[in-house]
Amino acid sequence: MSQPLRLGIAGLGTVGTGLVELLRAHGPRLGINTGRSLQIAGVSARDRAKKRAVSLEGITWFDAPERLAADPSIDVFVELIGGDGIAKTAVEAALSAGKHVVTANKALLAAHGYELAKLAEKNGVALNFEAAAAGGIPVIKTLREALAANQIRRVYGILNGTCNFILTQMQKEHRSFAEVLAEAQAMGYAEADPSFDIGGFDTAHKLTLLTSLAFGTRVALDEIDVEGIETISQADIEAADDLGFRIKLLGVALMTESGIEQRVHPAMVPQHSAIAEVSGVTNCVAIDGDFVGNLLLAGPGAGAKATASAVASDILDISRGDTPLPFGVPAAKLKPYKRARLGQHQGAYYVRLSVYDRPGAMARIAGRMGEQEVSLESIVQRRPRGARPGIDARLAPGLPTPVILITHETTEAAIRAALDAIHKDGEVSEKPQMIRIEPL
Ligand SMILES: NC(=O)c1ccc[n+]([C@@H]2O[C@H](COP(=O)([O-])OP(=O)(O)OC[C@H]3O[C@@H](n4cnc5c(N)ncnc54)[C@H](OP(=O)(O)O)[C@@H]3O)[C@@H](O)[C@H]2O)c1
Numbered sequence: 550m551s552q553p554l555r556l557g558i559a560g561l562g563t564v565g566t567g568l569v570e571l572l573r574a575h576g577p578r579l580g581i582n583t584g585r586s587l588q589i590a591g592v593s594a595r596d597r598a599k600k601r602a603v604s605l606e607g608i609t610w611f612d613a614p615e616r617l618a619a620d621p622s623i624d625v626f627v628e629l630i631g632g633d634g635i636a637k638t639a640v641e642a643a644l645s646a647g648k649h650v651v652t653a654n655k656a657l658l659a660a661h662g663y664e665l666a667k668l669a670e671k672n673g674v675a676l677n678f679e680a681a682a683a684g685g686i687p688v689i690k691t692l693r694e695a696l697a698a699n700q701i702r703r704v705y706g707i708l709n710g711t712c713n714f715i716l717t718q719m720q721k722e723h724r725s726f727a728e729v730l731a732e733a734q735a736m737g738y739a740e741a742d743p744s745f746d747i748g749g750f751d752t753a754h755k756l757t758l759l760t761s762l763a764f765g766t767r768v769a770l771d772e773i774d775v776e777g778i779e780t781i782s783q784a785d786i787e788a789a790d791d792l793g794f795r796i797k798l799l800g801v802a803l804m805t806e807s808g809i810e811q812r813v814h815p816a817m818v819p820q821h822s823a824i825a826e827v828s829g830v831t832n833c834v835a836i837d838g839d840f841v842g843n844l845l846l847a848g849p850g851a852g853a854k855a856t857a858s859a860v861a862s863d864i865l866d867i868s869r870g871d872t873p874l875p876f877g878v879p880a881a882k883l884k885p886y887k888r889a890r891l892g893q894h895q896g897a898y899y900v901r902l903s904v905y906d907r908p909g910a911m912a913r914i915a916g917r918m919g920e921q922e923v924s925l926e927s928i929v930q931r932r933p934r935g936a937r938p939g940i941d942a943r944l945a946p947g948l949p950t951p952v953i954l955i956t957h958e959t960t961e962a963a964i965r966a967a968l969d970a971i972h973k974d975g976e977v978s979e980k981p982q983m984i985r986i987e988p989l
Contacts, residue, residue, distance in 0.1 A: 554868045555622060559614035559639055560600055560629030562888065566655050566682070567853030568629065568860050583868040593617045618643035625867055627860065628652040633660050633711045642669045644676065649872065651863040653680035653856055654818035658755040662761065663883060666760050666875040671711040675872035677863035683708060684756040685855025686848045688834045688860065692762040693877040699838030701763040705801040705987070710796040710830030710850050711746040712778050717828040719786050726781060738830060748777035749798060749813040756800030759834065761876050761883070764800060769811070769886035776814040782825070785901060785982060788931065788953045789817055795825040799987060808908035816987040817899050821911040824989060892962035893969070900956065900968065901982040903949035908974045917970040921963040926955045941950035949978040
């Protein structure tokens with residue numbers, strides 16, 4: 550057997566301890582399979598005295614991750630700290646010292662992926678990040694290797710378990726966004742400050758890596774249109790149900806004639822589609838390639854074991870001597886990102902209006918749509934589910950009535966202009982709700 554592959558693991562939290570556990574459980578078998586044993590040569594975290602779920606006896610401790618990163622005793626630096634502070638310094642130190650890097654850090658790659666890929670290439674080492682986009686779902690290698698021969702047309706998915714859990718519970722249990730968010734926090738599925746997840750930013754970080762792999766472009770986090778799920782109400786969930794849709798927070802990257810659309814937003818997907826069935830904290834990624842057609846990968850997008858599984862697969866590639874280019878093509882060949890303006894987005898839309906019960910209100914609304922050449926597939930005035938006339942206060946005369954519109958295909962610029970005008974006309978009691986219908 551050849552020399553062991555010596556690992557330096559920085560970060561011993563959820564993923565780091567999961568990886569140590571995996572290496573303890575399967576390391577000997579993996580060493581035999583690849584012909585190279587795996588050895589944890591050094592570890593680093595913030596607090597040496599902290600009690601860990603795994604024993605670190607006999608492993609050299611480093612107070613500073615950047616020292617571990619460049620230490621002669623390791624071959625691979627495994628960065629499981631997170632963020633782009635000390636993690637970035639340490640990853641740069643490792644790459645510059647000629648060490649292979651494995652990381653699960655989407656924030657780091659979304660902000661600095663291009664520069665780090667160049668640095669890895671310059672030093673002839675790997676920068677592997679299978680765990681960074683969808684946790685345990687092997688989507689990076691799928692895009693970079695298994696589908697490399699295809700022209701990818703669209704990649705999209707449910708990339709945030711917290712949001713999918715909240716939307717699923719709202720739909721199944723008919724509860725409000727705020728109630729379900731509180732439950733998700735109590736169950737540990739949502740952070741105390743949930744804004745990064747529910748605002749769509751976590752999905753945006755992951756999406757930008759998939760976009761780069763799918764279209765061979767430089768990572769472009771600033772070029773994403775991001776909307777979160779905070780405005781989704783029970784009224785939208787119920788209307789979606791009645792219309793044959795489910796609401797999902799999607800990250801979508803789509804190649805168009807005018808550039809790439811990268812967008813994160815709640816979307817209506819048909820109830821009968823496979824993606825509508827992806828519920829709870831489960832994630833999925835759908836890929837549409839010109840020769841392979843449509844693929845859907847679904848599974849755990851987070852968690853100690855699932856994420857460790859992805860990190861370990863990156864380590865095994867290095868152990869086998871397989872060190873692919875980070876984004877599948879030389880960094881110099883990654884094209885500058887060309888953004889398609891969201892205003893040019895073509896699609897059908899769901900709109901929910903709270904319309905004052907006044908003569909002519911609906912005619913004026915239809916007129917505003919007509920001015921923008923937005924044609925309507927359906928208009929439904931719907932009372933809240935279970936509300937009984939004469940009894941339920943929500944149906945008292947004079948209160949605004951929910952009206953649901955489904956448009957035919959139009960442009961985003963047109964529907965936005967129509968809704969702005971409707972809002973300004975004062976026929977509605979609140980800002981119109983608009984949700985894109987994603988064709989699947
Ligand atoms: N959790 C998941 O399911 C998941 C899934 C996919 C990807 N990821 C990514 O994996 C990475 C790690 O996530 P995690 O959930 O394992 O995080 P975590 O549980 O918060 O663990 C972070 C670790 O980094 C250490 N650390 C923090 N600041 C440090 C510093 N200045 N110097 C040295 N060590 C420092 C912490 O040390 P102490 O333990 O001493 O405090 C801790 O061991 C992140 O990039 C995350 O985005 C996580």
